[in-house]
Amino acid sequence: MSSLPAGISHDALADLLLALADDELVLGYWDSEWTGIAPLLEEDVAMSSMAQDEIGHALAYYSLLAPHSGIDPDAYAFGRTPPEYRFARLLGHARTDWGFTIARRYLYETADAVRLESLSRSAWPELAGLTAKMRREEAYHLLHLETWFTTFMSAAPSAAERFRANLAQLWPDALDLFAPLPGEDELLRCGILPEPMSTLGARWEATVRPRLEAASVAVPLNSATLPPRSGGQHPDFSWLWNEMTMVYRLELGAVW
Amino acid sequence: MQVYEVFRQEREGEPMAHSGSLLAPSADLARQYARDFFSRRNEALRLWVVPRSAIAEVDDSDWLKPPFDHSYRVPAGYNIVEKIRTAKARAAQAGESEAGP
Numbered sequence: 001m002s003s004l005p006a007g008i009s010h011d012a013l014a015d016l017l018l019a020l021a022d023d024e025l026v027l028g029y030w031d032s033e034w035t036g037i038a039p040l041l042e043e044d045v046a047m048s049s050m051a052q053d054e055i056g057h058a059l060a061y062y063s064l065l066a067p068h069s070g071i072d073p074d075a076y077a078f079g080r081t082p083p084e085y086r087f088a089r090l091l092g093h094a095r096t097d098w099g100f101t102i103a104r105r106y107l108y109e110t111a112d113a114v115r116l117e118s119l120s121r122s123a124w125p126e127l128a129g130l131t132a133k134m135r136r137e138e139a140y141h142l143l144h145l146e147t148w149f150t151t152f153m154s155a156a157p158s159a160a161e162r163f164r165a166n167l168a169q170l171w172p173d174a175l176d177l178f179a180p181l182p183g184e185d186e187l188l189r190c191g192i193l194p195e196p197m198s199t200l201g202a203r204w205e206a207t208v209r210p211r212l213e214a215a216s217v218a219v220p221l222n223s224a225t226l227p228p229r230s231g232g233q234h235p236d237f238s239w240l241w242n243e244m245t246m247v248y249r250l251e252l253g254a255v256w
Numbered sequence: 257m258q259v260y261e262v263f264r265q266e267r268e269g270e271p272m273a274h275s276g277s278l279l280a281p282s283a284d285l286a287r288q289y290a291r292d293f294f295s296r297r298n299e300a301l302r303l304w305v306v307p308r309s310a311i312a313e314v315d316d317s318d319w320l321k322p323p324f325d326h327s328y329r330v331p332a333g334y335n336i337v338e339k340i341r342t343a344k345a346r347a348a349q350a351g352e353s354e355a356g357p
Contacts, residue, residue, distance in 0.1 A: 143288065
């Protein structure tokens with residue numbers, strides 16, 4: 001017996017849950033690329049563990065949508081074409097080097113923390129409960145990324161400078177995490193989304209922008225030029241999509 | 257980079273047992289890595305993360321295995337089992353006579 005608030009359409013529900021799930025899924029896949037080649041063995045285990053956490057969170061979001069759409073979580077994760085994914089542009093980029101991975105992940109974790117705090121107050125008890133549980137796991141991710149942020153900022157000038165450039169480059173794409181959702185009015189009316197995405201975006205920016213500027217990052221002014229949540233159209237993603245869906249496509253409907 | 261030794265308590269009341277070691281660039285990262293290495297599958301209630309350099313090692317064999325025969329200090333040298341059995345029997349007998357009619 002679902003306690004989904006009345007009056008919400010499937011499309012609006014999918015707008016929210018697929019955005020959340022696809023962000024986590026694709027970040028998890030990119031960062032799992034570090035398995036075996038992270039800067040030190042210990043970090044290899046830590047990064048791989050966090051990547052697995054994100055894929056687990058994606059599964060949880062897809063599973064929340066499944067009873068309302070009749071679509072299996074695996075079909076969401078692996079059965080769509082690249083442009084059908086709804087993840088933010090931040091997650092379209094390849095993992096690149098360690099500094100880039102950490103810069104992307106730092107922006108993501110700080111943004112996700114704001115998003116999860118708000119969603120844990122959702123009027124949909126399943127979503128509120130799930131995101132409250134995720135916050136407990138994400139607190140560790142955030143701590144780990146804060147540690148790396150500080151490490152990079154106090155590293156040798158060449159490394160710190162590159163890290164700052166990565167943060168500045170990724171900033172506009174990180175804002176895309178808070179792009180308005182097509183079904184946002186409905187989600188707000190039903191209380192599934194407690195606050196508009198733009199409010200969350202402003203809340204994130206109010207804490208992270210000063211922190212970056214204090215660390216001498218040349219944070220660009222906000223200007224959205226690309227379509228929202230179009231990470232799936234990033235040229236890097238077609239390579240990852242091929243990798244992550246390879247087995248699924250080999251024998252559609254195969255049973256394990 | 258420093259080596260850290262990690263100790264883990266698996267259940268309340270049990271001793272902290274040595275789980276292994278790891279290499280980390282800072283004490284903060286050592287604590288974070290310790291959880292990934294030694295309790296990412298719910299194994300621990302508590303971890304101790306100790307820089308190996310903080311551990312005082314005693315390995316002088318003249319201290320630990322003195323050259324003289326100390327076997328007389330080993331309690332196993334005494335036949336105490338028989339004495340305890342006799343004492344218990346005596347105590348039981350005394351108890352019975354005290355509780356008499």
